Amino acid sequence: MSKTFETNAQKALTMASGIKKHIAEVTHLGIKTEGLDTLEAEANKAIEMIQEVDALRQTVSEKLQAANEKLADVKELAMGYRQTIKNNFPIEQWEKFGIMDKR
Numbered sequence: 001m002s003k004t005f006e007t008n009a010q011k012a013l014t015m016a017s018g019i020k021k022h023i024a025e026v027t028h029l030g031i032k033t034e035g036l037d038t039l040e041a042e043a044n045k046a047i048e049m050i051q052e053v054d055a056l057r058q059t060v061s062e063k064l065q066a067a068n069e070k071l072a073d074v075k076e077l078a079m080g081y082r083q084t085i086k087n088n089f090p091i092e093q094w095e096k097f098g099i100m101d102k103r
Contacts, residue, residue, distance in 0.1 A: 005050050012043040 016036045019026060023033060085097045094101065
C-alpha cells in the first residue's frame with residue numbers, strides 16, 4: 001500500500017475515533033455518530049480495496065516475470081532455427097523461411 005494512501009485512510013480513522021470520543025461537543029455542529037460510522041466504514045473499505053490492488057499487483061508482477069522468461073526461451077529457440085537456416089541456405093532463400101534479415 002502506498003504511504004500516501006495509508007496515511008490518508010489512517011488520518012480519517014483517527015479523526016473519526018477522536019470525534020466520537022467528544023461527540024457531545026460537536027453535535028450542535030451537525031456531526032452525528034452515524035456519519036462518523038460511515039467515515040470509518042469507508043476508510044476501512046478503502047484500505048481493504050487497496051490491499052486487494054496490492055495483491056493483484058504482486059500477481060501481475062509474478063506473471064510478467066514468467067512471461068518475460070518464456071519470451072527469452074522463445075527468442076533463444078528462434079535464434080537457433082534462424083542460425084541453422086542462415087548457415088545452410090543462401091541469403092536469397094531466407095525469406096521463404098520467414099527470415100527477413102539480409103545479413
